[in-house]
Ligand code: SF4
């Protein structure tokens with residue numbers, strides 16, 4: 380089974396549109412499984428219109444909770460908490476008891492150890508959900524984090540491992556992972572163990588800077604990077620600069636994708652651009668990119 384992760388180093392470079400189009404093109408030749416590892420802002424499902432098959436809750440870190448039947452209102456937890464997560468009773472009595480702000484709570488347990496009457500418990504909080512769905516191109520594993528929750532890297536790992544297991548069970552030849560933006564923990568979780576990182580960049584002023592950061596991350600983990608330049612014609616000088624940079628760094632260049640309104644129209648219809656209209660300039664370019672990608676060893 381081959382694993383390809385689509386990354387960008389920053390948001391808004393067309394990563395998910397590319398992932399959906401590659402899924403559509405790869406489907407003709409492969410038994411596919413798909414994973415949306417951008418769990419903080421999952422949106423691959425919007426382009427693949429999947430049918431939900433399974434839903435699982437994701438338990439994040441520990442959070443403190445006050446048992447108000449036991450609490451005597453001494454205020455020690457409020458004094459101790461360094462994260463301003465303990466909310467005291469308000470002077471106008473709208474809030475009459477000490478409470479924990481679950482978003483601010485870091486689960487450090489300091490208040491729990493200091494409470495004189497053992498009124499505080501440490502409980503695992505539900506931080507999100509993950510799903511298995513059926514898409515036109517194969518099973519899709521995806522997730523959603525609750526606002527303000529942490530451990531998205533852990534949720535990415537759960538989504539990816541479920542996708543790998545499904546791939547192995549079905550004897551699939553290809554796993555396509557729509558990775559998260561940035562270079563942090565979720566990106567590392569999405570990329571670990573993959574064979575190839577397709578990096579979607581665009582010719583903006585910070586392109587080389589952003590590209591260098593994500594290249595450094597994937598190379599550090601021994602993953603082969605390959606670059607494609609989206610909306611390449613909006614700044615041809617910058618596009619040439621990116622290509623020169625990639626050649627100098629011995630990075631595989633997959634090709635250019637021109638600016639094309641059909642990408643936006645396809646998105647609004649909830650379709651990969653290559654399925655919406657295979658003959659638009661973007662679709663033709665992505666087909667070329669898929670041809671180069673599938674020929675790579
Ligand atoms: S330390 Fe315990 S008893 Fe005191 S206010 Fe906090 S929860 Fe209540």
Ligand code: SF4
Nearest residue numbers: 460484485487488490
């Ligand atoms: S567990 Fe730590 S962060 Fe959470 S309320 Fe208690 S002292 Fe504050």
